Amino acid sequence: MENFSISWQDVIPESTGQINEKYEIKEQLGEGAYGSVRKATHRLTREDRAVKILSKKNLKTPEELKILENEVSILRSVDHPNILKVYETYQDKFSYFIVTELCSGGELFDRIIQGRTISERDSAHYFKQILSCLVYLHDRHIVHRDLKPENFLFCTQEPLSNLKLIDFGTSIQCQTAEILTKKVGTSYYIAPEVIDCHYNEKCDIWSAGVILYLLISGFPPFNGKTDAEIMANIKAKKVSFIGKEWKNISNEAKDLLGKMINPDPLSRISAKEALEHPWLQNDIQTPLDPGETALILNNLRSFHWETKLQKATMSFIVSQLTTRAEREEMLELFKSLDKDNNGTLSRQEILEGLIVFTRVTGIDSEIDRIMSQVDCDGSGEIDYTEFITATLNRTRLLSRERLEIAFKLYDIDGSGTITKDELKAIFGKQRHYDDVFWEEMINEVDKNGDGVVDIHEFSEMMLSLNN
Known part of the structure; x- marks a missing residue:
């Protein structure tokens, strides 16, 4: 079988035409300079999303x-539990549409300004997620450049809900050792070297440190009446821990802040180094149920695919048709396995x-088989x-209802069958295989030649994975 790699990017459609045919557009959630964000319900799955x-x-x-x-390109390229998930993009004559997961818990900023004290323990819980995003992004040479509490959304209203990083409009993917020169960001959180227009990914570390300072104390480390005054103070002053707000704050928290809000980017710690700081041992560890954990990992051990269409469809269903609740069932185990908190699992971590x-x-030889089957995009991790694709309960994941929805989405012309051209239209935008490849993909499943x-061949192919 020809090597066939597929990633989350390959199953994020780029569509033209009427978004209303697929989504029921509902109430407005927010508004910006270029447009608005509205709630939208997928007509087939009934899942609520944001557009x-x-x-x-x-x-x-x-x-x-x-x-x-740039924002769409970066969102399409990342797959991390604390970064906003994009489902698809649309455009028509008048508008562009970016469909993402719906985060209903509000901004991190809102919880800070509500006046409630956020404990060090809770702050560590939030901050570990923020740093995990940065390790993941910086490993991929992506600099966010506008980290602030407004750009972290809570998934739900729960006190310790998962955070999601949003707004990659000013982000950039750069080369190793590349120096960036464009002044971007928000004044309270901007690093001094960004003001000087000579910086690298360490600018995100400074901004994250300012967020942590704000989380713990309730106010920013550098203030002013105007943007110019704020930036002048950033350049001239050192971070201070004087005041009643800091009286009961641990020395470990202050030490981490001092190492992040360090005016010298060369000696400022990295995201990986920050994650290893003793203060983050205050993070809340959610206990795992041993029986449930064993079941999930046995799903991982038994995961397999036999045809290229099976492999592609599993990725498609998990990416496009699972609910966030289903995806987050695996979140605590994923984080527990991810010892270096970089947002991926290595062979050794598995x-x-x-x-x-x-x-x-x-089980050394078994690990090699697991990696070859589960690492669908061939990244080595x-x-x-x-991980979700391999660990979700396959009987529930491959329900007849989901298979019918997937089939309908593949069957672009509504003919009741899937052709090689339709598969190419869905999966071939990012991967340039020749027509013979797509014909073979059909032939592996086409029992009647x-x-x-058809739907029967498709369902039979997918349900065989439950055996």
């Missing part, structure tokens, strides 16, 4: 269009997790979505 609607008439300059394209939670031994795949 960012950007008016083309408001995007007048090449620079504004580049910001939009091996250690299986030994600890299932008490199996002598297991991404969050790949008519050159297409």
Whole structure:
């Protein structure tokens, strides 16, 4: 079988036409300079999502269009439990649409300004998620450049809900050792070297440190009546821990803040180093149910695929048709296995997790098989979505209802069959395989030899994975 790699990027559709045919657009959730964000319900799955609607008439300059394209490109390229998930993009004559997961818990900023004291323990819980995002992004040479509490959303209203990083409009993917020169960001959180227009990814560390300072104390480390005054204070002053707000704050928290809000980017710690700081041992560890954990990891051990269409469809269903609640069922285990908190699982992390939670031994060769089956994009590590794909209960995941929805989405022309051209249209935008490849993909499943795949052939193929 020809090597076939597929990633979350391959199953994020880029569509033209009427978004109303697929989504029921509902109430407005927010508004910005270029458009609005509205709640939207997927007509087939009934899952609520958010859709960012950007008016083309408001995007007048090449620079504004580049910001939009950049945000979509970066969101499509990342797969992390604390970064906003994008489902698909649309455009029609008047607007661009970015469909993402719906985060209903409000901004981190809102919880800070509500006046309630956020304990060090809770602050560590939130901050570990923020740093995990930065390790993941910086490993991929992505600099966010506008980290602030307004750009972290809570998934739900729960006190310790998962955080999601949003707004990648000013983010940039750069080369190793590349120096950035454009002054971007928000005044309270901007690093001094950004003001000087000579910086790298360490600017995100400074901004994250300012967020932590604000979380713990309730106010920013550098203030002012105007942006110019704030930035002058950032350049001239040192971070201070004087005041009644700091009286009962641990020395460990102050030490971490001092190392992050360090005016010298060369000696400022990295995201990885910050994650290893003793203060983050205050993070709340959610206990795992041993029986449930063993079941999940046994799903991982038994995961397999036999045809390319099976492999692609599993990725498609998990990416497009699962609920957030289902995806987050695996979140605590994923975080527990992810010892270096970089948002992916290495071979060694999987091996250690299986030994600890299932008490199996002598499984080196099994780990190689697991990695070859689960690492669908061939990156050498297991991404969050790949982990979910391999660990979700397959009987529930591959319900007849979900298979019918997936089939309908593949069957673009509504003919009742799936053709090689339809598969190419869905999965071939990011991967350039020749027509023979797509024909083989059909032939692996086409039992009656008519050159297409019907619903019975499709369902039989997918349900065989439960055996």
